[in-house]
Amino acid sequence: MRRLLCLVLLLCSAQLHAEPGFISRLLNHPVPGGVAVVPLGDGAEAPGVRYQGKPVLVVREEGRRWIAIVGIPLKSAAGVQQLTLSDGRQLSFTVGTKHYREQRIKLKNTRQVNPLAEDMARINRELAEQTKAYQTFSPAQPSNLMFDKPVNGPLSSPFGLRRFFNGEERNPHSGLDFAVGAGTPIKSPAAGKVILIGDYFFNGNTVFVDHGQGLISMFCHMSKVDVKLGQSLPRGGIVGRVGATGRATGPHMHWNVSLNDTRVDPAIFIGAFKP
Template sequence: MPSLVRTLLLMAACAALPAQAESFISRLLNKPVPGGVAVVPLGEAPVAPVVTYRDRRTMVLRDDTGQWLSVVGIPLDTKPGAQRIVIQEEAGSRTVAFEIRDKVYAAQHIKLKNKRQVNPDPADLARIEKETAEQLAAYRAFRPHGPSNVMFDRPVEGGRLSSPFGLRRFFNGEARNPHSGLDFAVPAGTPVKAPAAGRVILVGNYFFNGKTVFLDHGQGLVSMFCHLSEITVQPGQEVARGEAVGRVGATGRATGPHLHWNVSLNDARVDPAIFIGAFKP
C-alpha cells in the first residue's frame, strides 16, 4: 500500500476514535448549556465516587466503556464559562472543570383571564409560599440508587410539543419566571405515564400547578407532572416504567388542557427534551 494512502487511513482512523469512545450516556445527555446537562468523565474506580455541584450531590453512572460519569444538571441562570464539580475519593477530594456553552431562549406572551394568577392576593401569596416550600423539598430528594433508564419514554402518547423549556414568559404583559418544563398539547383525560420507574414523593393540588405528581427516579432525578385532571397514585407508591400516574387536565394556571412536565437533576430544572432525544441547540 502506498505510504500516502496508509497515512490517510491512519489519520481517518484516529479522527474516528473519539466518537467511538464516547459513551451512550454522553451522546444522549451531554448538552452543557444553561438549563441543560453536562456529562463529566471521572475515570475508573472500584466504587462510584461521591460528586457534588453547587453543594448538591450529582448522579454518578458507569458508562459502557467502564468509567464513571458525573451527570450534572445545570440551572437555567448559569452563565456560560467554566464550572467545577467536587469529587470525594478515599485519597481526598479533587475538582474537575467543565465548560458551559451559551444558549438563547425565546419569549412567550400569555393572556390570562384570572388576574389573581398574575398578581395573587395576600391569602394566595401565603398559600403559594407554603406550596413552594413543599415542592422545593421534593426536588431536593436524593436516593443513592437508580434511575432505571436515562433514555426516557414520553409521558403521554401522541400530541405535539407545545411550549418548550426555557421560554422567557410574560403573563398579561408582566415578566415572570422562565418556563421550567416541557408542554405536550394533548386532550384532557390522556393518561400520563412514568417515563422511568420511580417512587411517588409528593402529590397535591397547587395554586399555580394544579393537580401535581412528583416522581423520584433516583440519584436526584425527579419528574414533576402538573395541571392534571386526576391523580391515580399515592405518596410512597413505587411506580413502574410506563405505569399511569394521572390524567391530563387544565387545573392551576393553565389556558387549556395540556401536560406540563418538569425534569429536575441535582435540584436544577433542566430541559426534559434532552431525555427523550428532542433537544434543540
Template sequence: MKRFIMLVCLVSLAVPAQAEGFITRLLNKPVPGGVAVVTLPEHTDAPRAQYREQPLLVIREDGQRWIAIAGIPLTAKAGTEHIELEGGNQIPFTISDRDYPEQHIKLQNQQHVTPDPEHLKRINRELEEQISAYKTFSARQPSNLMFDRPVNGPLSSAFGLRRFFNGEERNPHSGLDFASPTGTSIKAPAASQVILVGNYFFNGKTVFLDHGQGLISMFCHLSAIDVKVGDEITRGQHVGKVGATGRATGPHLHWNVSLNNTRVDPSIFIGAFVP
C-alpha cells in the same frame, strides 16, 4: 507481517481510549438549563461528586468509566465551572451559551398574575413542599436515562421560554408542555417512587416521581391523580390524566425534570433537544 502490525497500530491510534458512551451522547448538553456529563477518575466504588453544593447522579457508563451527570441552572453563565469530588479535587467543564425566546400569555384570572396576600400565603406554603421534593436524593439507581414520553402529543411550549403573563415578566418556563386533550393517560418515563401529590395554586393537580439519585419528574395541571405517595411505579405505568387545573389556559401536560435540585430541559432525556 510488519505491514499487518503497522495497520493494527494505526487503527488503535484512531480509536480513542475512552470513546463516548450512549449516555454521554444522549445527555451531554452543557448549556444553561442543560446537562453536563463529566468523566470521573477510576475508582472501585462510585465516586461521590457535587456541583454547586448539590450531590450528583453518578453511574458507570458502558461498564467502562464513572460519569457524573449534572443539571445546569438556567441562570448559569457561559464559561468554565467545576464538579467537586470527595476529598476536594475538582474537574472542570465548559458551559456554552444558549438563547431562549419569549412567550406571551393572556390569563383571565388576574390572581394568577399578581396574587393577593392571602393567596401568597398559600403559594409560599405550597412552594416549600415542592422545593423539599425537588431536593430528594435517594440511593436508588435510575432504571433508564433515555426516557419515554409521558404522553403521545406534540410539544407545545419549550423549556426555558421567558414568560410574560398579561404583559408582566415572570419566571422562565421550567418544563416541557405537551398538547393533549383532557383525560389523556400520563405514563411514567422511568421506574420511580411517588414522593409528593397535591393540588396547588399555580400547578393544579401535581405528581412528583423520584427516579433515583436526584433525578425527579414532576407532572402538573392534571385532571386526575391515580397514584399516592409511596407507590412504586414501573416504567410506562399510568399515573394520572391530562387536564387544565391551576394556572393553565387549556388542557396540556407540563413536565419538569430536575437533576441535583436544578430544573433542566426534559427534551434532552427524550432525544428531542434542539441547540
C-alpha cells in the same frame, strides 16, 4: 515491527475507551438549563460528586467509566464550572450559551398573575413543599436515562421560554409541554417512587416521581391523580390524567425534569433537544 503494531493497537484501544458512550451522546448538552456529562474515570467504586454544594447523579457508562450527569441552572453564565469529588479533587466543564424565546400569555384570572395577600401564604407554603421534594437524593440509580415520553403528542411550549402573563414577566417556563387532550393518561418515563402529591395554586394537581439520585419528574395541571404517596411505579406506570388545573389556559401535559435540584430541559432525555 511487532512492537510498533502492539503500540498502535494499544493506542487504538485507549482511544476507543475514551470515546463517549450512548448516555454521553444523548445527554451532554452543557448550556444553561441543560446537562453536562463529565467523565470520572474507571475506578472500582463510584466517586461521590457535588456541584454547587449539591450531590450529583453518577452512573457507569456501558460497563466502562463512571460519569457525572450534572444539571446546569437556567441562569448560569457561560464559562468554566467546577465539580468537587469526594476525594477532594476538582474537575471542570464548560457551559456554553443558548437563546430562549419569549412567550406571551393572556389570563382572565388576574390573581394568577398578581396573587392576593391570602394567596401568597398558600403559594409560599406550597413552594416550600415542592422545594423539599426537588432536593430528594435517594441512593438507587435510575432504571433508564433514555426516557419514554410521558404522553404521545406534539411538543408545544418548550423549556426555558421567557414568559409574560398579561404583559408582566414571570419565571421562565421550567418544563416541557405536550399538546394532548384532557383525560390522556400520563406515564412515568422511568421507574420511580411517588414522593409528593398536591393541588397547588399555580400547578394544579401535581405529582413528583423520584427516579433515583436526584433525578426527579414533576407532572402538573392534571385533571386526575392515579397514584398514592410512597407508591412505586414501573417504567410506563400511569401517574394521572391530563387536565387544565392551576394556572393553565387549556388542557396540556406539563413535565418538569430536575437534576441535583436544578430544573433542566426534559427534551434532552427524550432525544428532542434543539440547540
